[in-house]
Amino acid sequence: MMGQVIFIVARESVEALLVIGILWAWMARRPDARAGRAWLLGGIAAGFALAAALALMLVGVATFLGATARSWFEIGMLSMAAALIVQMVFWMRKHGRTLKTELEAGLERSVAAANWLGVFALAAIAIGREGSETVVFLYGSFLQLQGLADYSAFFGSAAVGLGIALMLFWALQIGARFVSWKWFFRVTEWMLLFLGSALFLTAMGKLLSKHLSAYDLPGWIYSTVWDASGFLSDSSMLGSLLATLAAYRSQPIVWDxxxxxxxxxxVALLFRHQDRKATRARPVTA
Amino acid sequence: MIGLKEPDNFDGEMAMLWSSSAMVRSAKGMATLVALAAMGLGAAQAEGVDFTAPVDPAAAVPTYAIELKDGELLPPTLVVPAKTRFRLHVTNTGTKPSEFESNQLRLEEVLFMGMEATMMVTPLDPGDYDYFDEFQPGVMGKLTAKEAAP
Structure with missing residues (x-):
């Protein structure tokens, strides 16, 4: 049972720690790092509160929302997290080029305020969503405990699980320090974009099966395009991790x-637009 | 002349024999066809038996029940008709929390002890799909979708 606690806690924290670890490392590069980290920490705290509130709902203690409203809320959270990730990457890409001059000109301040709110919301959703599941799991397991030995093993395992996930956070901070910023940004940018795609796909999957299932959509929407479950099933440990972090599906349907x-x-349109604007702006500033 | 007649008779007899054998053969053919048809029906019936019985057979959209019991999946396999939507009614009857999950069916539902949830599954192509309790890793359930016999 304790091995299971370690595994579940580590697995459920990976996604949130990936997001927060990358944002934290990005913040360090900014001249206004202190403000950024304060917003991020605030988001983490709000995330724990959100996780607790959602867990109460899942356990059935509190019913803030009916089943339908709850699933819309989930879809909203997931889509918003995906949108915030794309926006965050968009913002950081822009910064790589123009940060200094804009900051000096004081143009950045108002834009930054809006983006800090984005950082706050993204951290809160990342922790709140997966965190609520961890809370339900830990609370349920906690109720099974009998005796002191059980308790110490339980808390020990939960801490080990969190420690394993925190190693990812540390690896990201070390990476940011020792790998060149250009490469670190390039790699983490893709990691976040893939995570965003996974969140959006999960959101739209819920939309399809929970809210569009009453309608008779054309049959081809549901047809399986390929079946790679023999090669790498998304139910396997690696496959499901890839599903969570990079939208891997072993049996995707046309909808997916x-x-x-x-x-x-x-994403491609936004970034191309950004690049074009940047190349157009360059001769002017030069 | 008698010598000439014989072959005629012989031919006649052969013709008779041939036709009777043809009749026998066609009768055999009929029997084979009937037997095949019967086997086909039998197979179809066997396939019918293979399908998991829905909770409420009269309902327009069938519902299948799954119980999660401390890592056990009851039943561990389900056979449902392909290309038609259905519902899964999942109950956690165990003493631990569970998370019913299937990436392949696009389902995910956290269930505290004693809780239940009904989920709609979109029409599936024939094939195998996994379902499992994410909080109890290692045990995999298999849902098979197949075309109903015409």
Missing amino acids: LLVLALYWGV
């Missing part, structure tokens, strides 16, 4: 591929 195409299409 449309959703992913929409996500990456929007």
Whole structure:
């Protein structure tokens, strides 16, 4: 049972720690790092509160929302997290180029305020969503405990699980320090974009099966495009981790591929627009 | 002339024999067809038996029950008709919390002890799909979708 506690806690914390670890490392590069980290820490605290509130709902102690409203709320949270991730990457890309001059000119301040709110919300959702599941799991397991030995093993395992996930956080901070910023940013930017695609795909999956299932959509929407479950099933340990972090699906249906195409299409358009604006702006500033 | 007649008779007899054998053969053919048809029906019936019984057979959208019991999945396998939507009614009857999950079916539901949830599953292509309790890793359930016999 204790091995299971370690595994579940580590697995459920990975996603949140990936987001927070990357944001934390990015903040360090900014001249206004202190303000950024304060917003991030605030988001983490809000995330714990959100996790507790959601857990109360899952346990059935509190019913703030009915089942339908709850699933809309989940879809909203997931989509918003995906949008915030894309926006965050967009913002950081822009910064790599223009940060100093803009900061000096004082143009950055108002834009920054809006983005700090984004950092806050993203951290809160990242912790709140997966955290609520961890809270339910730990609370349920906690109720099974009998005797002191049980308690110490339980808390020990939970701490080990969190420690394993925290190693990811540390690895990111060390990476930020020792790898060149350009490469670190490039790699983490892709990690976040993939995570965003996974969140958006999960959101749209819920939309399809919970809210669109009453409608008769054309049959091809549901047809399986390929079956790679023999190669790497998304129910396996590696497969499900890839599903959580990078939207891997071993048996995608047409809907899944449309959703992913929409996500990456929007990302590509946004970034191309950004690049074009940057090249247009360059001769002027030069 | 008698010598000439014989072959005629012989031919006649052969013709008779042939036709009777043809009749026998066609009868055999019929029997084989009937037997095949019967086997086909039998197979179809066997397939019908293979399908998991829904909770409420009269309902337009069938519902299948799954119990999560401290890491056990009851039943560990389900056979449902392909290309048609259905519901899964999942109950946690164990003493620990569970999370019913399936990436392949696009389902995820946290269930505290004693809680239950009904989930709609979108029409599936024929094939195998996994379901499991994420809080009890290692045990995998298999849902098979297959075309109903015509």
